[in-house]
Amino acid sequence: MKNIDLLIGNFFESNTKKLPVGISFAGNYYQIKVRSILNIDHSISLIYGLNNKTYDSETDITYIVLNQKKHFSNTLLIIKHISKLARKDKKNKNVLFYNLNIYNLFYFIYYKFIKKARIVVLLADAGFLVEKKISSQIxxxxxxxxxxLLTLREIPELRKSQSRIEVMPGIVSKNISTTKKNKTPNTVLLSGSLGITNGLLLALDYFHNQTKFKLFITGVPYLMSSSEFESILEKYKSDNISYLGVLDYKKYIDVLTSSEFSLSLRNPKDIEHQYNFPSKIVEYMSYGNIVISTLNYPELIDEIYLKTEFTLKGLNECFTNILNISLKEREFIAKNAQDFVISHFSEDVLKTKIDNLFKM
Known part of the structure; x- marks a missing residue:
């Protein structure tokens, strides 16, 4: 496999539950996992904090701490750091970027046009492709x-201008071990960013009247205040609905492993989901969960997940049908899904795809 000299992203290695502003738990975990799997020696991570500064961690990560309100100071800090890199004159031939934004673009220009490095972009956030802002067009x-490019889902627009593209929506381990004994029948998980566009209200509205199912919710409020979020939970308070808060990774996996179903309820009319990638769905499937999704994903075959409309009626029809499926049939769907994602999205597959992209 080609050696990757440098990863440039926005992640934070820490045992704390709280991450810097602008970093999601899923994105943070994904970057740390990629760094480990590809055995990348050094990384540069751009994060937000109170004071502009640069510092090196004990794990060979250089953190560039930016301030959300001080754009000029941020730019100056980055230019100073790039000048320092230039003086060291280390030959970074293969550089992996996690997403592109207006700040890491300075590093992109430096390594592409000055250092003549090969740059592969792991594109998890492609929202700027449909935005009209000047920065997005740049x-x-x-x-x-x-x-x-390594994209987390198929994006036809990119194929028109870039021929070197690999698609991989998630990374799963071949060593995951789950059995039907782990699963509690009729338990459902809703996890991640908890907002209206992500199906929070839809799920609560449906399940608070469905005592045959137990709904577990984990994650953080999305596009709403804590008080609004708490008010919504109080309104739909029910014995069969439990909000577990933000869990550490081990506790989250325990809940995921014991659940039978996982929800992915994104509003298909919302433009922010146009380039949504199914990494969470892949993770759910890898742990033997049956996924109910409001979006279709060309990266996944139809037989391994259930579809529903983003409506109360659609969700009701979906779970009514589920109650008519035997436990043995449910286990068959879950096992097929698990086998599919392990064979298509394993760590070895990631290494092969990255290697292909860096080859001449």
Whole structure:
């Protein structure tokens, strides 16, 4: 496999439950996992904090701490750091970027045009492709100069301008071990960013009247205040609905492993989900859960997940049908899904795809 000299992303290695502003738990975990699997020696991570500064961690990560309100100071800090890199003159031939944004674009320009490095972009957030802002158009143009792209879902628009593209919506371990004994029948998990566009109200509205099912909710409020979130939970308070808060990874996996179903309820009319990638769905499937999704994903075959409309009626029809399916049939669906994602999205597959992108 080609050696990757440098990862440039926005992650934070810490045991704390709280992450810097702008970093999701899923994105943070994904980058740390990629760094470990690909055995990347050094990384540069751009994060938000109170004071502009640069510091090195004990795990060979250089953190560039930016302030959300001080754009000029942020730019100056990055330019100073790049000048320092230039003086060291280390030959980074293969550089992996996690997403592109207006700040790490400075590093992209430096490594592409000055250091003549091969740059592969792991594109998890492609929202700027449909935005009209000047900054978004600049980022879209920059992608044309990358050596290759690893996207988390198929994006037809990119195929028109970039031929070196690999698609991989998630990473799963071949060593995951789950059996039907782990699962509690009729338990349902809703996890992640908890907002209206992500199905929070839809799920609560349906399950608070469905005592045959037990709904577990984990994650953080999305596009609403804590008080609004708490008010919604109070309104739909029910014995069969439990909000577990933000869990550490081990506790989250315990809940995931014991649940039979996982929900992915994204509003298909919301433009923010246009390039949504099924990494959470892949994770759910890898732990033997049956996934109910409001979106169709070309990266997954139809037989391994259930679809529903983003409506109360659609969700009701879906779970009414589920109650008519035997436990043995449910286990068959879950096992097929698990086998599919392990064979298509394993760590070895990631290494092969990255290697292909960095090859001449």
């Amino acid at each position: 980022l879209s143009k920059a992608l044309l100069y990358s050596y290759g």
